[in-house]
Amino acid sequence: MSTRVTISRGALMEIRRRIELAERGKEILEMRRDQLIGEAFRLAREVEERRRLEERLALIMRRAQLAYLLVGPREFRSYSQLVEPPKVRIVSKSLLGVIVPRIMELERPEVSRLSNPALRRLAEELWDVIGEFIRLAAKEAALELLCEEIGYLNRIVNSLERRLIPELMEEAHYIKLMLEERSIEEFIRVKKLRDRLRERSWLSRFT
Amino acid sequence: MAIEIYLAVKARALKLKLLPAEAYEAMLRAPTFKECTELLSKYGYVIRDPSLEGVECAALEHMLSLVDKMIIGVDGPPGELLRAYSFGRVELELVRDALRSLAGGARYRPPRCSALATLKVGPRLLSTFKDLWSAVATLVELGYRTLGRAFEYYEEVGSVAVLEMGAEADYYARCWRLADSLLMSREVKRMVMLDSASRWLYWLAVLKFEGIGREILSTLSKCMMPGLPRHVVAYGVESPLEELSSVARAVHRELGEAFTRGFESGFLVLEAELLRALWLNATRILRLRPIDLSYALACVLALYFEAKNVYRVLSAKIAGIPEETVREALQLL
Known part of the structure; x- marks a missing residue:
């Protein structure tokens, strides 16, 4: 035990x-x-749907590849210029005190100007899947941050449980022992002093 | 007539240069893009630039140079029709592309291809347009009259499909005028008619799907199908499916079948089916080998399809699209 510990009742109470x-x-x-x-x-559990989404995306991508070949790469590019890109905003929100990202879809891509109905439908379906992927990505990021927070809390709880509290308890035990020892010493000292005083008073009677 | 026979003979020589089915199969199986281009070089394709643009240029250059060789020295109406049909088709594609880009608020960036410089409305002119209005104004001056009317409708309804149909209507009207005025054979007129009818059916389905009104449809249809009797074009707009299938029957049995099969599976398949019907007609003519301009037209169409398919296969190789998907696309076409 450290010798720097102050042995006093006040210190014991503080500990x-x-x-x-x-x-x-x-x-x-x-x-x-x-x-x-x-x-x-x-x-x-929500992130588990990634597998299903990936399968859906693979199917749509296959259809998109087919459309790319049927329509032609150059035409596909010029069709894509008729699509207004989507608008999303990334904001932060507190989830049980952990700051996690949240992706808000402000506007869907504007595909109504596409003059090919098949491509229009394809673009809509593709955005549905990509939008779900974006939301899933936000959930995955939140999960990662939560896990980091859980790890951090675990480390603190462990350090409290295994290091700080046992050390403080040991310190308190030590101080308690020392205080008891001191009180015994005090008691003995007082007793000795009392005996000596008695002895003195007895001797003074005979002198 | 002598010119037509001369053209038919030249077209037969041209037909021998078409890619055989085995070449497509070998291209699909080729593991790399380089092997594909090596294979194509045996058939006269010169691919210098391994980019998408380079591949497209090579395919178009090959097609246009062969057509040029066929019509070189052929003056007069038959040569004009062949030129309008083949070069006009490529021009139409570029014009439609430019219209889409400009309608989307972007400037058009055409492929840099020397073979396209001979087009009346070529990449150079199309790249100078700053907005849709100036593009349409210039194109109207260059003979795209229906496009001008379609632009008015576009401002009214906001559908780019109307513009595209307007440009196509001009192309087919030009081809029909040439085919009709030259006392061409019935087969030539039938071929031009089938081509425009298949596209008309497609646009009819698209515009009806978009809820475009009767007046616009009728006007554009009349411009696109000047060869059809009026009662076929003057349809009601009550039940799209019934009308479309009845029109399809009136135009051609094959187109009707293609349409009914294609409508259920979507517009892409419908477009592919209509192209297939056109291709079937062209192959029938190539098989019959008539000694008139229809044979040369069928050859030009076959060359066009070949150029598009070569572009499809090579762009799929560049994009890393699996072989099965490319095979499926080619089968659909």
């Missing part, structure tokens, strides 16, 4: 207060961690 604070903090952090884990599981 006990710190232990109480650390334990309360640990409990709160554990609760927050559990909440985050629950949220992460919910997001993980």
Whole structure:
């Protein structure tokens, strides 16, 4: 035990207060961690739809490739110039205290001017899938940030649980022992002093 | 008549230069773009630039040079018709592309291809247009009259399809005028008619789908199909499917079948089916080998389809599109 520890009742009370604070903090952090884990599981279930989306995208891409070949690459490019690009905005939102990105679709791509109905439909379907992919990407980013936060909380809880609280408890135990030892010494000293005083008073009677 | 026989004989020599089916198969199986171009070089294609633009230029150059060789020294109406039909087709593609780009608010960037410099409305002119209005004004001066009327409708309804149909109507009206005025054989007129009818059917389906009104449809249809009897073009606009199929029957049995098969699977398939019907007619003429201009026209059409297919296969190789998809596209066509 460190020799720098102040052995006093005040120090013991201070350490006990710190232990109480650390334990309360640990409990709160554990609760927050559990909440985050629950949220992460919910997001993980939603992210599982990536496989289905990828299959859907593969199908649409195959149709797009077919359209590219049927219409011709140059024509495909000139058709694409009739499409107004979509507008999206990336904003930050707090999810259980973790700042995660959120992608808002402000405007869908304007495909109504496409003079080929097949390409128009294809563009709409393609945007539906890409829009879902964008939302999925935001969820994946949120999941990643949540996992980072959970990892960070885990490290704090572990350090509280395995290092700070045991050290403080050990310190408190040491101070308590030292204080008890001191009080015993004090008691003995007082007793000795009392005996000596008694002895003195007894001797003075005979002199 | 002597000129027509001369052209038919020249067209037969040209037909021998067409890519055989095995060449397509070999191109599809070729693992790399380089092997593909090496294979094509045996058939007279010179591909210097391995980009999309370079490939397109090479295909168009090959087609236009062969057509040029066929009509060289042929003065008069038959040569004019062949020129209008082949060169006009390429020109129409560029004009439609330019209209789409300008309607989208972008300047048109045409392919830089020396073979296209001979076109009346070539890439050089098209690249100078700053906006749709100036483009249409210039094109009207150059003979695209229906496009001018279509532009008025475009301003009214805002559909680019109307503009594209207007430009196509001008092309087919020009071809029909030449075919009709020269006392061409029935087969020649039938061929031009079938071509314009297939495109007319396509645009009819597209514009009806977009909810374009009866007046606009009738006006553009009359310009696009001047050879058809009036009662066929003057249809009602009550039930699109019934009318379209009845018109399809009136135009051609093959087109009718193609249309009914294609409508369910979408407009791309409809377009492909209509092109296939046109191709079937061309191959029938190539098989019958008549000694008139229809044979030369069928050859030109075959060359055009070949150039487009070569461009498709090579661009698929550049884009890394799987062989099965390219095969499916070629089968559809």
